[in-house]
Amino acid sequence: MALPLLNYAPTTQNNRVAPIRVSSDEDARAVALDIAADSSNLDTVIESAYRQIFFHAFKADREPFLESQLRNGQITVRDFIRGLCLSNTFQRSFYNLNSNYKVVRHLVEKVLGRKTHGQSEEISWSIVLATKGVGGMVDALLDSQEYLDTFGYDTVPYQRNRVLPGRELGETPFNVTTPRYDEYYRGIFGFPQVVYTGTAKPIPARAKITRGGAPADYLAWVAGIANARGASPSGNADIDYMSKVPYRSIGR
Template sequence: MSIPLLGYAPKTINARIDGYEVGSDDQPKIFTAENLLSPGDMGNLIEAAYRQIFFHVFKSDREPFLESQLRSGQLTVRDFIRGLLLSDTYKRTFYGFNSNYRFVEQCVQRVLGRDVYGEAEKISWSIIVASKGLEAFIDALLDSEEYLDNFGFDTVPYQRRRVLPGRDIGEVPFNVQSPRYDAYYRKVFGFPSGTWTGVVRRYTPGDQKPKVGDPALYMDMVRSMRRRAITGSPTSASNVDMSKVPYRKTA
């Protein structure tokens, strides 16, 4: 007997806040099949779907059969999204290289357009993945009232809110802050780290650079020279033997 979806308390996060919106680069661009005017518009919608689910799609990751069905009207946008989520690429690189908890978080962000409500929601959906399988989990997300109310059958999912009133900069997009591989596999695959080990170079404006003959040009050379050791005792006027001091006789 499979375990039903456990209850979890929604939290007041960006996606649940209504407010006056001012257009900016942080506002999502909505791609929907309801008002497509040309084949180019359908191409843009397909690319938006790939970006939402994969972030970046390589040629080998594309699903030409699903694209053809979508262009010909045999699939809805929702069906196309389902096909991408159940594709070999998504199952291999997202599901195969992440724990169930992180996989659930990635799917909720990409499919429902919001962050998870907390550990309780992660656990709840992870039980569905473990007990019913990946396909049942994806269907439960796409059949949910939340998905249908916000995106329906013809709109590509998007991050519903990235900006709160009073904030200058929006949140980082979900498909950027949650990459395909977790930290363990990024280390195994040799992904570059964020630690800079190169030489830090400073830019000096031309009018501030030393000119020819400026002593500053020779400071490095002077600093590199070794100081000569001083031998013997210092000489002062009080201990000078005047008989040994040469002098010129006058006639």
């Protein structure tokens, strides 16, 4: 018999309070599926769902069957989120590479749009994850009253934050505080690493102009002085310095 979800308390009173500011650049932008949705709105909803669950979805990570069902009105946005959380991409690139506690933090942040209420909530959901699997935990999150009251059936989950007095910035994005790979696998994969995918800017013509005092301007002159004195072009590389070191025997 599966164990029920243990009771847990919020870490602070501010965790379940609505944002105090009416509108701001830091406020999350909710993306909902309207009843008379057009194709452009559907594309926005789908891309927002991918960014919320995967942060970035490559062409191989996309789910064309789920997208088709959503476009045809066969499933809701809530069902689309469930399909992404149970997809092969999530299983392969996240669930199989992290501990249960890390998976719990990720799912709560991505599905419910908030951070976990301390270790007590992580332990509660980890029990559900261990007994019912990732599918059972995702169903419990989507069926919870908190999710239905906040996002309903046709709104893509987003990060909920509350800007408090005395703080210049709001909550840090989840993809920064909770990366996809754990520290162990980041070390194996060689993360963090900088990969530049843009276009390199060409060197301007003025940077190629030789200026006075540049060391490169005197290389030919220095090589000519060495040849004039009969020195080897290779410099002092062929000198046997060990034979020139004075040697004193122990008997002296």
